[in-house]
Each structure stands twice: as structure tokens, then as C-alpha cells.
Amino acid sequence: MKQYALGLDFGTESVRALAVDCETGTEAAEAVFSYPHGVITETLPGDTKPLLPEFALQCPSDYREGALHVIREVLKAVRADEIIGIGVDFTACTVLPIKTDGTPLCELDEFKSNPQAWVKLWKHHAAQPQADRINATAHRRGEKFLDYYSGIISSEWLLPKCWETLEKAPEVYNAADLFIEAGDWLIQQMTGSFSRNDCAAGYKGLWSEELGNPSEDFLVALDPKLAGFNGKIVDRVIAAGEEAGTVSEAFAAQSGLNAGTPVSAAIIDAHSGVPGMGVSGAGPLCMIMGTSMCHMLPATDLHLFNGYAGVVKNGILPGYYGYESGQAAVGDIFGWFAKDFMDRPFAEIESKAAALKPGESGLIALDWMNGNRSILMNANLSGAILGLTLGSKPEEVYRALIEATAFGTKIIVDSYLENHVPVTELVACGGLIRFEHVMQIFADVLEMPVKIAASGQAVALGSAIFGAVAAGHARGGYDSIAEAVGQMTKPFVRTFEPKPETSEIYRELFAVYKRCHDLFGREEPHLMKQLKQIKHQAAGEIDQQDR
């Protein structure tokens, strides 16, 4: 009898199920379901009141409905008794208020018209005022948890979002028995058991194994009404690969799965990609290369410094510290320039840019068109192009933009290396891997091999791997991630080796990039901030005139 692990991958727009053969890694069945309500930014379902600009909400029934749909689809190709374990990855911090029985507050008549009662998606950005006060208070009190986040708490994270609920809708806050990550909620819906995945708890929830949750003192210093907030958070913290529970009779009846099937603790979607790309140990920087870029780096030791978004013990792979960093725009930059500035066949510009030699254009760009996520962590920074002459061509600018994103990665990698966190190679998945010259530029600039993951669904595959580990050897799975990765992933499909002949010229270009990075990012960040302020000021004047 075949044995499959099932990965459920909850992205921003859709959920995907992937059934993977535990022995061969063959991806046997796949199904995708787009959330009927998508990302809610204009009005709540069944309501006409406009939401505020920074809102990004979701509807929890979309997740439940989606899970049931994709599972039933997969069960047309594999049998329920062939599924030995299930893993779940989910965007984070994507959080909702619920009652102790798991009922989302937004499903109660009392709260269905209150935006604060709905799921706040990871990119809900309305809690910046709360994040600002959290940062200020934490720094003033010297909170140790800051060290795990390079000193900056994002507005996207758990505490700002929940405090926003308290301030904007105290009735919702008070009625909420729990605030729960959507990934953990989904697992409760499947198993009946509550758990809190250490990945989201660590990267987005200010929790660490060493320090636990933020202290009651700190919460009260923020706002006396936050007293007892930790009581609204699930206290059973477990890691992906650990068993969160088994499929309940109720969920089995709805989905067609077998009751009792082991379900792994959840994990953040990007982080699930690490084992899915074939990585099971320290050293490789795992890059999910799309519109933006996440880097996940497993390491054996903890080093606290300013240079990552977060570091969490067991946060990516059990037994390793997981460092996470990112670049706020990569593919988005290429798309923006190609579409808005060149208005030409993409292939034409691609081949022209690829044909250029390193340094030939004399151009350097700063890749901050969407701010800088790591390591400057400054959303007020913006993009720049330097070295322009009357002979500069669009394809040269395009090439410089690609090089800039590679230089941006090198800044981050160099920071890891300087702080004694080894990076041995680059492993890539995502939409950009199809551009060979982009991959080659990354190899040449970083002077490291870039290895391309075999699976086109590395994130969902990672979840399936965690499902197989949750099942364990006794139930047909694996007792270790390394073993599961070894069996269930295929070798890298391609390796881009750095070309030694380009290293000198890229080092020279990088020196100029680095200096401009430090000039505008560290020494005079007020310049680009000033430009943003002028822009807002000018836009404000227009608004007034238009009214």
C-alpha cells in the first residue's frame, strides 16, 4: 500500500493541497481553491461601509471551505487510508478573535459588522500607531525580546493587531476568549485541539523559548487594559513536525479524511519552504524569490545582532535556530520597470539585459522601491539609480536593478557572516528562478553557488514533510526532518556556479553600492524620508484642492 503525506498550504489568495508519496517524494495529487472573499479591503461581506485605507481582512469560512474542497479533490486521487499525516502552513501574522469553542467572533451576529472581529491578514497595516508605541515602550524598558527582532517590532505582528482591536473595538477585545493565528485555528478546526505553532509565535508573536511571552509588567506599561492579554493566547506552544492532534470525527465526516490521522503543528508558509526545497540542516540561505524575497537560514547557534527580522529556536527546522530576513521588493521591481518604463516585449529587454557584461553600464541602483526590510528596516527608504549618462539605455537600468537586488542580498549575507552565522550556499525557489541570468547574477555577486529546488511547490511539499514527521516512523512516516527531507525531496535541478572572472568587477560595483547603502540608509536616512514627506504634503494639497 502507498503512503502519502498531505500538505495544506494557505496563501494570501488561495489554499493548495499536495499529496506526496512518502517513499519517493512523487507529488501524486494537487488541488487549489481560491478564497471566495479574497483579501477584503473595501467593505465587509454583506456590508456597504467602507473600510479604512490600511485594512486587509479575510473571512475565516473561506479557509474552512477551502480546506474541505482541496482535501476532497485530493481524495479523488489518493485514498484516505493512504494518508498517514497532514501538515499545514499559513500566512502569518494572520490573526482572528474566537470563542473557546473555536467560533470566530465575526461569525456571531453581534460582531459580524465590526471589522475588528474579522481575520486581520498579515498585510493589514492599520496597527502602525500601536507598533510605534510598542517599540518606544520596549526600548525605554530595555525589553530583552527586542534582541530577537533586531530591535524593531512590525505593525504586521500579533500584539499591535490585538492592541488595535482593544483600542478601536474594546467590545470585540473583551468578547474574545482567544486571539489565534489562522494556521493554529485551522488545526483546531481539524483536530479539536488548540496549539500555538512556535514559528508564528516566535517570528510574529514576541514569544521565545528562552523568554516566553512579553511580561505582564510590559503589557500593563503599554496599556493597563492589556493586563491579562497573555491569557487570551493559547499556551501550548509546539513546533511543526510535532503532533498537534489528530483529525476529529467531525472533520473526518466533512472532509472524507480518516479520523485519527495525525496533524502536525502549523508553520508559516515561507518557512515551510525550507524542507520543501530539500534543506534539512544549517548553512544554506533559502530564498523564496518572487515579487518580494524571504530568506530563511537554519543555523546551529544563536547570535543576537541587528540584521534579521527574527531568530527563533526550532522556528524553521527542529534543533536549529532559524534566522529570517527579507527584501521588500525583488520581482516587483523588475515588473515595475519593464511595464511602466519600457513598455516593450519583456523578452526583448530580458535578452538585452542578459547580454550585458557586469559593470558595462556604469550604473548602480538601490533596490528600495518598496523600502528596506533587512537590515536597515526602514520603510521610508526609496529606490535610486546612479551613474546615468546620456548614453544609458533602459536595458542597462534593468540590468542594474537586477544587480541591485543581488547586492541587497549580499548586504544581508555579509551581515550574517560578520556575526558568525555561516551561509554556505544559496538555495532558491519561486517565480524568479526561471530567469537564468538573474540566478547567474546572484551566484556571481554573492560568489556562492545558487541551487534551484526541484519542486515547483516547495512550500506545500514542506508541509507534507512536516505531516510525515508528525506521523513518525511507527505510523509510516519519519522520526526526523533530515530523514523525511532525504526521502521526500528530489535533488536540486540545477546549480549556478559563480564565474570567477566576474568577481573583481562585482566587488568593485558592490563597494559603490555599499557606500550608497550606508550613505542613504544609515548616515542620512532623513533625505529619502524627506522626499516621502514632501510627496505626502504635495498629495495632501491636491486632495484639498480636489474637494
Add this chain to the structure above:
Amino acid sequence: MKQYALGLDFGTESVRALAVDCETGTEAAEAVFSYPHGVITETLPGDTKPLLPEFALQCPSDYREGALHVIREVLKAVRADEIIGIGVDFTACTVLPIKTDGTPLCELDEFKSNPQAWVKLWKHHAAQPQADRINATAHRRGEKFLDYYSGIISSEWLLPKCWETLEKAPEVYNAADLFIEAGDWLIQQMTGSFSRNDCAAGYKGLWSEELGNPSEDFLVALDPKLAGFNGKIVDRVIAAGEEAGTVSEAFAAQSGLNAGTPVSAAIIDAHSGVPGMGVSGAGPLCMIMGTSMCHMLPATDLHLFNGYAGVVKNGILPGYYGYESGQAAVGDIFGWFAKDFMDRPFAEIESKAAALKPGESGLIALDWMNGNRSILMNANLSGAILGLTLGSKPEEVYRALIEATAFGTKIIVDSYLENHVPVTELVACGGLIRFEHVMQIFADVLEMPVKIAASGQAVALGSAIFGAVAAGHARGGYDSIAEAVGQMTKPFVRTFEPKPETSEIYRELFAVYKRCHDLFGREEPHLMKQLKQIKHQAAGEIDQQDR
């Protein structure tokens, strides 16, 4: 009987004649002649040997032939006895070696195949090594003439070009009785008399009324073989508006002009535009706005500082110190971006860019796509765009480029003002004046009115004015420039007044521009130089591979 003054305007590609009614300023007749040999950059006429890359030569017979052609054309509309005086403007430093009878060496069989014997056009750039050594030696010796040129001698000027001849072709140098500006040579051809116009002598020839020519000591310190160089330069220095001579019998016979017609001393073409734009006194910054931009500023006092290309007493208008500065690219930048990057109907982008509000884009550009001529005087600088986001649009960049050229002018104007040289308003002529929003941006950024000259041929009109002054009142002309300008130019056709409501936001944007200007132009000029070097290095590798 009508009385006309004739202006002969020798540009880079063609010569223009303009007959102007001395009483009304009416432009009565006009003719243009394109030089048959144009700018010679590939091979000499009748030769196949390729010229070196930085060469830009001309053929002196083109000037003679062109002058005769346009004069004869104009004489179809006005009678020779109606022409009371002639003025000549010419590009500079455009220099040729001649015999004492005026014969160009390149017209002798012995030298016709030697590029060094031909006219070196102003943009001949092969004398940079000589200019570098002149600068080094002059600074070491503390030569006072440096103060008149902000401490930098350009490779385009007289001494570097002549020293290049000495080093590359000593036989040409030794055979040359005189090295003469083409404008002065043309006047010798017309009148039989030698003169040296103080404008070219001052701005391009290291001559000043106060100091005369560079000293023999200095010349010998450069190269013992340069001993006696001043003997190869015409020593009768006179200003435009002074009579250089009268039309000779020989030239009268060829051209149809009357012998004895007074001819003014020559002047550089840009400088001739000042009276032609209607300016006859101190205060207005006169801008010739085309692919690049010249600023000419008459002032009552001499202030020596680093901020102009040159300052010459009587160099533009008699009785005034003439300050000259410039921007190496203006219209060229707009053309480059519109053509290469936008590839769209120019009118579409123009109207979109014009519709934007100041600061709305949040973008700042540095307008150094062709280096910086004033006041940084650094050809290694290059252009930049800062503040880019994923929402930045091409028309916003285009608008930022326009603003950058205005900010570039403001840097120069502020430098004049800080050094006690008054600038009271901006007066503009040239190809860019048809773009109303560009003119308005200059007015708003500079917070000064921009006045548009009436004549579309301000440079040729200026020459005619100098011709009328050379004739003087007794012969039907004028005894002063002010009087001639008052009669022969028409009022400004339009004034763009600064809009007070834009001044605050432009001051804020300018503060960012200024800081970036100082960062890349003064504090860390090595960054952009490094980009140029990397570019050349990369290009060199390509050359080697292609061979």
C-alpha cells in the same frame, strides 16, 4: 534710405546672416549655409586615414565659402550701401594655425594631410593630457590667471590645443606664424586686418586685461619648446563693438559688400546672444537654453571665486564684467529620457509631466548625465534619480529631470549671490523656451521672473548690434550698446512670474537636491568616478574579446 546692420553667426554646423533694420530692429533678411564638411571626426577631406577618437576638426574654406554665400543671399533683399556695419560671432575656442598672410596651414600641400594643421573645433577633446599638465603646473606655481577660471583650465581652450599641436606635430607648430581663433581669422579674411577678440581671448585664451597673456616663465615651465608662444598670438586685443577694420576691396569684390564697411571685432556666439536678447546692463542671467545651457551674466564688479567657467572684463558687454557658467546637459537630458526610456509620443509625456504638482512624485534627480560644468566642474560626475517607488511613473521621472535642471541653475545662481554678484532676473532664448511648463518651473524654483527674448535669432541679432556699434552714430549706427539694444531689440514676448504657492515645496526639494549635490559632487566624488572607471574597464574587456 534704410540702414541695416549685418550679423554673421558662425555655429557648429552652419553660418547664418541676419540683416537688421537699425532703427526698428526689424529682421529684414536672413540666410543660412551648412558647412559642406561639417564636423570632421572620421577622416580628413581627401584622405582615408582615420582620425583619433577625440578629434573634432573643421575646414576653413567652409567658413569663407559660407560667409560669401549668406552675404550674397542677404544682398538680394537689402542693398550693399544700406549696410552700415557688420558683426561676427563664432564658436570658440575654434582655432587654426596660419601664415602671416592669413593662409591656413591645412591649405598648403605640405600640411593638408596633417590633422594638426586643420581647424580644431571647440569640441575637439584630444588635448586633455596637455590641459591636465597645464592645470597641475599652474596650481603648483600659483598662477594668478587661475582665479579667473575657478581654478580649472579646460582641454577645449587655446593653450592645450596649441601645445597638443607642438607635441603631436612640431613641424606644424613651427610652420605656424600665428594660432588664431576662427572668428578673428574670418575678420582678417574680410578686412585684411588682424585682431584678437577679448571675449575668446578672455574666456578661452588665458588672457585678461589685468594680467595679459600667460607669462613666458609659465610657458617655459610647461615645456621649453613653448618659449615664444605669445609671439604666435595676435597682440591687438579689442572688444566686440570696436571696429576691427573695414571690408577690403578684395572681399568686397567677392561678396558684393561695399568696401570700407565697418566690421566689429568678433565675439563668441553664446555671448553675442546677450545684447540680442535685449540685455544691455548688469543683473539679468542670460540663459541660452538648448541641448546644453550657457548662462551669461553682466555685472559691475569683479569677484573672484569658484563658481563660473570664466570672468572677463568687457567680455560680453563693454563696461561690464561678464561671468560665464553653464550646464553640460539640459534639453539633451529631456530628449534622452523621452526617446530612449519612454518611446511614446513626446506630447503625451509633456502634458502629463506638466500636469503634476511640485513634489507630487517624491523624486529628485541629479542633472549630471553629461557631467557637471559649473560649479563642480567635474566630467566624471553622472546623473542620478532618487526617491523611486513601485508607483513611480515615467512622467514623474521626466518632471524630476526638468526640476533637476532648474535646481542645477539655482545652485549656480545662489553661488553668484553668495559671492556678491547680483542676479535680478532670468532672460531666456533657445530651443527650450517653447516648453511653457519648463519655463514656469525655472521661475518657480529660482523664485525669479523668467523673461523670454523676442528674437528667435538672438545670437545673430547680437552680432548685428555689435556691427551697428562698430559703425557708430556718425556712420548711421550707435555709439553705445545700450542705445543699440534699445532700438534694435523688441520687448520680451512673455514673462513667467514665480508662483508664491510653490516656493515652500520647491525650497524643501531643493534642500534635498543640494545635499545630494554636495554628497556626490563634493564629499564623495570618487563614487561616480568609480562607476565611470568600472564602465571603461568593462568596456575594455569587451574590446579585447571582440578583437
